[in-house]
Amino acid sequence: MYVRRVPNFSYCSDRATRSRRASALPRLSRLTGLACAALSFSLVAAPVAHADESPEGNGKQPQPPSQMSTVGGARLGLPGTQVKPKAGAPALPKKLSARSWIVSDAESGDVLASHNAHWKLPPASTLKMLFADTVLPKLPSTRTHKVLPSDLQGMGEGSSLVGVKEGESYSVHDLWLGVFLRSGNDAVHVLSAMNGGKPKTVREMNARARDIRARDTNVISPDGYDHKGQVSSAYDLSLFARSGMQNADFREYAATATAKFPGETQKPKKGKKGAEGAEDAGGDNKPKRGSFEIQNTNRLLTGDVGIDPYPGMAGVKNGSTTNAGNTFTGVAQRGDRVLLVTVMHPDQTEPHGVYKETAKLLDWGFSAANKVAPVGKLVAPGSGPDSGAASGKGGQAGGATDAKAAAHTSGKPSGGAGTALGITAGCLVLLALVAYAVHRRWPLPDLARRRRR
Secondary structure, eight states: OEEEEOOOOOOOOHHHHHHHHHHHHHHHHHHHHHHHHHHTTOOOOOOOOOOOOOOTTSSOOOOOOSSOOOTTOGGGGSSSEEEEEOTTOOOOOSOOOOSEEEEEETTTOEEEEEESTTOOBOOGGGGHHHHHHHHGGGSOTTOEEEOOGGGGTTOOTTOOOOOOOTTOEEEHHHHHHHHHHHOOHHHHHHHHHHTTOHHHHHHHHHHHHHHTTOTTOBOSSTTOOOOTTOBBOHHHHHHHHHHHTTSHHHHHHHTEEEEEEEEEEEOOOOOOBOTTSOBOTTSOOSOEEEEEEEEOSOHHHHOBTTBOOOTTEEEEEEEEETTTEEEEEEEEEETTEEEEEEEEOOOTTSTTHHHHHHHHHHHHHHHHTTTEEOSEEOOOSOSSOOSGGGSOGGGGTTHHHHHHHHHHHSOOOOOTHHHHHHHHHHHHHHHHHHHHHHHOSOOOOSOTTOOOO
């Protein structure tokens, strides 16, 4: 059961949500028509970027590719920091050491600022967000499973564990608590077994990544453990969080600070023998199974020595491996604004560095939200053109500079039938975008009004 949760977003009533959706449809339909017409003039391709998987310890810091994916907008494919301040905009935080980071509005999808957003890097356990987004809707929370030895095979050395035991039965609900709170690779492997096995789960995760247009991601293992070729990006991790947080169960697990997890069944103790040699009839000879408390390892949710909980924080996932360093995607609300921040591989000599840099970027994002122009967009699920051309104004906010960058990274323009097919596909994508925009409001539990005690 849940023991304690922390503040997150305000609840949107069904009536209010329906009203907003109804009022949004005509406007979005007109935008769809205009955008489909615009697609007849140009389609921008997204180039492939390669990960820098060189091992640490050679004395050289890896550098981002000179050209990366332009999914969400041309500026997001450029190396370095991307931000478009307006008059009075606050300066970005100083001394940000992360190799890659991104600040975005969780509901509109506007990217407020980024740094190497599409750099393909090892994701560590933040990849579990994609695992949950893929598998969580498929398994009923009340379903139980008795753990087999084969379920726990193949976990990497030093894996984070919640304490799943062979021969014990666990509910799906319990296992997801182990995934979200303790980043338990053992819980991931058991859920993968329940989903039909690890290979099937990996295939489904890669397919899900393609569905939500997370093109930087390649899954080798569902738990995020280091494997050659397993990569993602700050941009893709933000897509996973945004997609997952639209699921009510995902939101609840991500916002849970502490919970009880089933322990190991204990054999009964023998009763004391009386004067006649018979066991005490009052003794309890039934096996007993207790539980133990687990705490979320997201330190912006629970706090720790040297780090305070971040106000309005509601998840979602942290990670750490040798190759990935520390990674984190967090979502928080202040007032009516909800922000997503992903930080990958900051300086590891700074205790809690990934959380401190995330907190700085959240503070900046909340203060800068109306004082910067978007540099890109978190795209909605679907197929078709992945550049900002299909993502609204935010994806093409760079004007002539972005157009020049897009021209530099795109292939030759298609002609004839290719253009016609592109326009048709683009219109279908935009219809999907309309549906996504209408449903994007997150009706999260009433955690925004709950405060830590």
